[in-house]
Amino acid sequence: MILSVENLWMYYGQVQALHDVSVYADEGEIVAVIGLNGAGKTTLLKTIMGQEKPASGKISFKGTSILGKSTNDIVKEGIALVPEGRQVFATLSVYDNLMAGAYIRNDNKEIQQDIEKYCKRFPILGERLNQRAGYMSGGEQQMLALARALMSRPKIMLLDEPSLGLAPVIIKEVYEIIEEIRKEGTTIFLVEQNAKRALSVSDRAYILVNGEITMSEKSETLLNNDAVRRAYLGV
Amino acid sequence: MNPDLIYFFQTLLNGLAVGSMYSMIAVGYSMVYCLLNRVNFAHGDLYVFGTFISFSMMQIFPIPAAILFACLLAGLIGMTIERTVYRPVRDAFRLVPMISALGAALVLRTIAQIVWGTEALAFPSLLPGGYLEIAGLKLFYKNFVIIGISLFIVIGLTCFMRYTKLGRATQCIVESLSTASLMGIPINRIIPLIYALGGFFGVVGGVAYSSYYGVVSMDMGIWGTIKAWAAVILGGVGTTYGAFIGGLILGLAETFASGYLSSAYKEAVGYIVIIAILMLKPTGLLGKKRIEKV
Numbered sequence A: 001m002i003l004s005v006e007n008l009w010m011y012y013g014q015v016q017a018l019h020d021v022s023v024y025a026d027e028g029e030i031v032a033v034i035g036l037n038g039a040g041k042t043t044l045l046k047t048i049m050g051q052e053k054p055a056s057g058k059i060s061f062k063g064t065s066i067l068g069k070s071t072n073d074i075v076k077e078g079i080a081l082v083p084e085g086r087q088v089f090a091t092l093s094v095y096d097n098l099m100a101g102a103y104i105r106n107d108n109k110e111i112q113q114d115i116e117k118y119c120k121r122f123p124i125l126g127e128r129l130n131q132r133a134g135y136m137s138g139g140e141q142q143m144l145a146l147a148r149a150l151m152s153r154p155k156i157m158l159l160d161e162p163s164l165g166l167a168p169v170i171i172k173e174v175y176e177i178i179e180e181i182r183k184e185g186t187t188i189f190l191v192e193q194n195a196k197r198a199l200s201v202s203d204r205a206y207i208l209v210n211g212e213i214t215m216s217e218k219s220e221t222l223l224n225n226d227a228v229r230r231a232y233l234g235v
Numbered sequence B: 001m002n003p004d005l006i007y008f009f010q011t012l013l014n015g016l017a018v019g020s021m022y023s024m025i026a027v028g029y030s031m032v033y034c035l036l037n038r039v040n041f042a043h044g045d046l047y048v049f050g051t052f053i054s055f056s057m058m059q060i061f062p063i064p065a066a067i068l069f070a071c072l073l074a075g076l077i078g079m080t081i082e083r084t085v086y087r088p089v090r091d092a093f094r095l096v097p098m099i100s101a102l103g104a105a106l107v108l109r110t111i112a113q114i115v116w117g118t119e120a121l122a123f124p125s126l127l128p129g130g131y132l133e134i135a136g137l138k139l140f141y142k143n144f145v146i147i148g149i150s151l152f153i154v155i156g157l158t159c160f161m162r163y164t165k166l167g168r169a170t171q172c173i174v175e176s177l178s179t180a181s182l183m184g185i186p187i188n189r190i191i192p193l194i195y196a197l198g199g200f201f202g203v204v205g206g207v208a209y210s211s212y213y214g215v216v217s218m219d220m221g222i223w224g225t226i227k228a229w230a231a232v233i234l235g236g237v238g239t240t241y242g243a244f245i246g247g248l249i250l251g252l253a254e255t256f257a258s259g260y261l262s263s264a265y266k267e268a269v270g271y272i273v274i275i276a277i278l279m280l281k282p283t284g285l286l287g288k289k290r291i292e293k294v
């Protein structure tokens, strides 16, 4: 178990955002959390990253607790988050964004090799290397956000709605990349509203409703579950 | 040379020197402004406080040591202000940090008034006197020294921001605190440094200004806050050279206004230029980031 979250409770003031949430990811897995708007998906990821403080619960990475650590220390441990809405550094160049992703590393030569590697893998980044990231389209920014997170060479990548606001072709591409990333050995933990995509790519999935996990199954099983199909797949 | 032309060049040179001083005070201010996204009311009083410190230290120590000490101390105070005045209210409603910064400014001002009194003091002229005369044009050495120092600072800071790891991290922080921390950037260790730089270079500008005009007074504080803010808005928030260019334009506009119209128009012209530029380009001349309403 590379990441484990146990009995997490989290409030925004009086508003309860997470209600006794327990989830985990094994090494090499793709795990999805499916939930509608306001279900608490972003809150869950932010809490794992130390950006929000839970009221109670346990969060551990490779068996040791990361609860209470600062976000930058959690990143150093080997967890990277691709945040909701991508959040590329709009005024910085694509190159500087990638360099920012490599902040925790000091192996300069290999950093440059990684940048070359991702420029090949995402040709658009190579073409736009010296342009401002803010000028790129949503899909291009998503590629940059993925590459930027990979630059830290994470053991596990958390993805917050990677398909948000993207055209179907681009979504397909994004999910192909997610599968590739897993093949190269990085565990994936993603949250999505786009249940169809997320369930087809993931091994296991959770259903999050109003801050509570209501189902935890193999993704295949959920894809064929009637209640899930009605609520999340619109069939 | 034609006397009108001589007068023009003379005004130009003075304007560039005045603008360079604004720039020096503005470059440090610019970074803090980006970070806060609002006016830093403590900046003005901090840089004057530092200038007063250098004034007192000069009575005892060699001048370069006195200035360096004052700059470092202002950097330290800048860090302290961040820690005590800004950090605890980082996520509060936007007026709250402004008010707590006003509190810090008041503390600095009160201490300064107790130690140095309320009157303006004569500041030693540290700049070379004299001038070189070419075709009737008086090229004052002090103008060139001022322009040189500010160029050195802005080029140095720009290189620092672009080519060092710390500089790059600073740019990320200035753009988004939360995303910067997701890169593994230790924001709480770097933010104090940004405040320190603001204080440090503010004092360099303050010392330059005080030796140029031969005076140091607490009134320079509010004046400095306004000029620095104007320079940053004018040049565009988010870049070091933006603050530099903004300071130059402001200094030129003011100097030409008082040279050709009347010194009564000096301040007003500065603001007319700002309004005109913001109407044409809301992000400032070289701005990266949109200016938020204060």
Ligand SMILES: Nc1ncnc2c1ncn2[C@@H]1O[C@H](COP(=O)(O)OP(=O)(O)OP(=O)(O)O)[C@@H](O)[C@H]1O
Pocket: A012, A015, A016, A017, A035, A036, A037, A038, A039, A040, A041, A042, A043, A044, A084, A193
């Ligand atoms: N900063 C905040 N302050 C107060 N309440 C918040 C805050 N952020 C989120 N919430 C509330 O917490 C709940 C969960 O929000 P969250 O953003 O985690 O949902 P989500 O599943 O990511 O939704 P979406 O699909 O819209 O991104 C919502 O009811 C939301 O209104």
Ligand SMILES: [Mg+2]
Pocket: A041, A042, A043, A084, A160
């Ligand atoms: Mg969300």
